[in-house]
Amino acid sequence: MVQDKIYLNKVKTYFRIGLFLCCLQIVGGQNQKKADYLKNLLKTGNYSLTEFRILTKITESETNPDSILAYANILIDKAEAVKPKDSSLEAFKNGYLAKGNALYFKGNNSKAIDAFLKSLHYAEKAKDKRSMGYLQISIADTYAAMENNEFAGLYYNNGIEVLRKIPDSTNLASALLNAGDWSITYQKYDEALVYFKESSLIFKKLNNAMGRAYNLGNIGIVYAEQNKDVLAENNINEAITILEELDDYYAISIYLTYLADIYADKENFDLAFKYANRGHTLSKKNGLKKEISDANLKLSELYEKAGNIELAHRHYKDYIIYRDSVRNIEEVQRIGNAMTSKAQTEAELANQKQKTQNVLMWASVGVLFLIGLLAYSLFKRHKFVKATNKIIAAEKQRSDDLLLNILPEDTAQELKDNGRVVAKKFPSVTVLFSDFKGFTSYAENLSPEDLVKTIDYYFSHFDLIMEKYGLEKIKTIGDAYMAAGGLNFDNDKHAEQMVLAANEMNAFVTKAKQEDITDATFDIRIGINTGPVVAGVVGTKKFAYDIWGDTVNIASRMESNSEPGRINISEDTYKMVQHAFNCEYRGKLAVKNRGELNMYFVNYT
Numbered sequence: 001m002v003q004d005k006i007y008l009n010k011v012k013t014y015f016r017i018g019l020f021l022c023c024l025q026i027v028g029g030q031n032q033k034k035a036d037y038l039k040n041l042l043k044t045g046n047y048s049l050t051e052f053r054i055l056t057k058i059t060e061s062e063t064n065p066d067s068i069l070a071y072a073n074i075l076i077d078k079a080e081a082v083k084p085k086d087s088s089l090e091a092f093k094n095g096y097l098a099k100g101n102a103l104y105f106k107g108n109n110s111k112a113i114d115a116f117l118k119s120l121h122y123a124e125k126a127k128d129k130r131s132m133g134y135l136q137i138s139i140a141d142t143y144a145a146m147e148n149n150e151f152a153g154l155y156y157n158n159g160i161e162v163l164r165k166i167p168d169s170t171n172l173a174s175a176l177l178n179a180g181d182w183s184i185t186y187q188k189y190d191e192a193l194v195y196f197k198e199s200s201l202i203f204k205k206l207n208n209a210m211g212r213a214y215n216l217g218n219i220g221i222v223y224a225e226q227n228k229d230v231l232a233e234n235n236i237n238e239a240i241t242i243l244e245e246l247d248d249y250y251a252i253s254i255y256l257t258y259l260a261d262i263y264a265d266k267e268n269f270d271l272a273f274k275y276a277n278r279g280h281t282l283s284k285k286n287g288l289k290k291e292i293s294d295a296n297l298k299l300s301e302l303y304e305k306a307g308n309i310e311l312a313h314r315h316y317k318d319y320i321i322y323r324d325s326v327r328n329i330e331e332v333q334r335i336g337n338a339m340t341s342k343a344q345t346e347a348e349l350a351n352q353k354q355k356t357q358n359v360l361m362w363a364s365v366g367v368l369f370l371i372g373l374l375a376y377s378l379f380k381r382h383k384f385v386k387a388t389n390k391i392i393a394a395e396k397q398r399s400d401d402l403l404l405n406i407l408p409e410d411t412a413q414e415l416k417d418n419g420r421v422v423a424k425k426f427p428s429v430t431v432l433f434s435d436f437k438g439f440t441s442y443a444e445n446l447s448p449e450d451l452v453k454t455i456d457y458y459f460s461h462f463d464l465i466m467e468k469y470g471l472e473k474i475k476t477i478g479d480a481y482m483a484a485g486g487l488n489f490d491n492d493k494h495a496e497q498m499v500l501a502a503n504e505m506n507a508f509v510t511k512a513k514q515e516d517i518t519d520a521t522f523d524i525r526i527g528i529n530t531g532p533v534v535a536g537v538v539g540t541k542k543f544a545y546d547i548w549g550d551t552v553n554i555a556s557r558m559e560s561n562s563e564p565g566r567i568n569i570s571e572d573t574y575k576m577v578q579h580a581f582n583c584e585y586r587g588k589l590a591v592k593n594r595g596e597l598n599m600y601f602v603n604y605t
Helices: 010-027 032-044 051-061 065-080 085-105 109-125 129-145 149-165 169-185 189-205 209-225 229-245 249-265 269-285 289-306 309-363 368-404 409-418 439-443 448-468 494-515 550-560 571-577
Strands: 424-437 472-477 480-485 523-538 544-548 567-570 583-591 595-602
Touching: 032 051, 051 065, 051 085, 065 085, 085 109, 085 129, 109 129, 129 149, 129 169, 149 169, 169 189, 169 209, 189 209, 209 229, 209 249, 229 249, 249 269, 249 289, 269 289, 289 309, 309 472, 424 439, 424 494, 424 550, 448 472, 448 480, 448 494, 472 544, 480 494, 494 523, 494 567, 494 571, 494 595, 523 550, 523 571, 550 567, 550 595, 567 571, 571 595
Parallel strands: 523 567
Antiparallel strands: 424 480, 424 523, 472 480, 523 544, 567 595, 583 595
């Protein structure tokens, strides 16, 4: 069974942990509330700082890379307008530093290098040694991310040399930590240990627990690579103890998965399973869905190597479930961002209306000249309101469209109206399950990219079929597809519509197989059942829509008892569609945990 590979590159994973710490030192404490407050001050002009300084503080506090980039460019443009240029060296340095950080966060490393080099140029002109030191570390970090080892090594050495002379303990310790991470990339383990141990001592003196924990964890990784298992475990466990006190479970889960990778490569499966299971347990305990997904994939890979295909398949299915859950969360977050944008626009509009009312009050006691000015002002205001209403309408439509991608229309409306969804019982809902025959054997011979592309090809068309018949896709689990009809109370044809949709799904799969459209072709089994279900949204923030009940379980059994290329329906569904379709009675078939159930094939012509 070939699975989606996480490819936890041992070097890059830990390089990012160290780099995160260094960026905190360079960029400053990011705080969106503070950034929004500063941006409001900048608009009003009611601030005691210089314009250069308040723009710099905005770039240091802002969390959105696009916004950081925008304010960095404003700062650079303001500095360009100042003469003589020597008085704006600090503004140039800070502007290009913020621009480099924003571009790095956006993944545009080559342009980030250009911005950092310009910032370094102005730091050198200002003879700002501290900035010269950490800017060279930023350049080294970016070259390391680009896997340009020659220039990364050069700038690490130069930056560390400058920071040693200042002295600047905090940035020096972060620089040493990043340099040690980079040393692992080309397997210079002794050099990496020297960097980590020096950095750890500095962080210990500074009482910086997080920096010390990262150093201990990375030292443990080096010892693991050198087959010094006892030392590796001691250092990793000490790092984990500190990180648990700091509630940094993300870093802990990465360390544990990394150790599982190392020992799996060495075919020491006892230790590999030990660390993978520990990471899985920790992630589940703390509700880290992405890390739970990664841990399940790692366990699936380990069980596959160990020859336990059943457990490998079970963990792979759990990986798919949590991966899809994370994707749903991302959709919800995008919805939240759209709604937030709308709320901000409405707040600005309300604020502007209040200002206009004040103007009207004072203008009423003025002369005709002021009344004329007011009329002109109202004309401009009308244009502004009209334009703003268009923005609000567009944002609302975007929010509605995103929400409808996740929830049925009635449920989405309830969530918008009340901020929550009450679970509902539906007396008659038709549930469909489908499954590809031979999916596992095909998966073993396809790359992860081709496998995902193939499954997406089928499922995307299934989605269009469900939309055509007014049915709801509920979810996918691996190669299984689940849909339902009748989740509103005004559709009494849901059983017939589901059979029509199932027939189109079957026809599409048959056509794809005959025309050899994709890298893998399948036969499909389909099962349908009708009955009462309970439907609702799980969670209050990171939610997902689902349905429950015995009807769902029986629909799943209909699918597992179907045959390739056939649509197997229950007796309850048969009673609703017998007048519309030619149905073939199969007799009573034994069903797990259900006894014997009447089943029918739909012979659609």
